[in-house]
Amino acid sequence: MDGYDEAFLGLHVPLPRAGDARPTALLTYPHFSVLLDTSRRLAVSTGVNIDGATLVDLARTGDWELDPRIPVTVQAGPDVYAKNDLDRGHLVRRRDPGWGTTAQARAATEATFFYPNAAPQAAAFNQSKDLWLGLEDHVLRFADAEDVRISVFTAPVLDQADPxxxxxxxxxxxWKVAAWxxxxxxxxxxxxxxxxQSALIDAASATATLSPVLGGFRTFQAPIADIAALAGVDLGPLVAADVLPAAARAREWRELTVAAEIRL
Known part of the structure; x- marks a missing residue:
């Protein structure tokens, strides 16, 4: 499988790596890669190449399955999501690697259903059309409308304080970083x-519930340097490429309420 192409944009943009010596496994799939933290059983980073000029609109196909190339014990598999309100949230979205020939696009979209490409998300967070999906749709529409190539990196923040x-x-x-x-x-x-999504997670029981007091989830456009520090990942040249003006990076994060507020 070809995996994430670091030269896809015509410039060298490496897949983000862990900023420490934690154990990881690199898994390649058509048009994307997953760097898995084998102790946390979740991704340190993912990277997908999106070719806006050759995107193929395909019906949803594919079923969630474990990746046979690595031990079951290092994957957050179906038991994590059974009989609760947690969704198997795609990190690399199903549609994003779906470009090229129809056969190539289908192979890539179906590969997004391997469990290393999932992370538990509260249903209200994962299914929102306004910001979580709205943000991702906004990036994809940008690539499609402009016929440009985009690389997108996404992963959970792996905090030891997580329940x-x-x-x-x-x-x-x-966190998510889009580059072009x-x-x-x-x-x-x-x-x-x-x-x-922390407001949706009941830390005492680790169930995903919507809290009417805290509200749902919050989305921010944030300085990429802050994301690197927060997630403990090396984002390489992406930090200096941040579209936020230098003056804005020193201020508080920009909370988004609708996708139209995204600055690209």
């Missing part, structure tokens, strides 16, 4: 986001 549940810890936050080459000056540009 334990069925042999894993449920992440309270997720600016058509004006042909330099790397990137935008970073943090999505917070």
């Amino acid at each position: 334990p549940y069925r042999g894993i810890r449920i992440p309270g936050r997720f 080459v600016s058509t004006d000056d042909e330099i790397l540009a990137a935008a970073g986001f943090v999505l917070d």
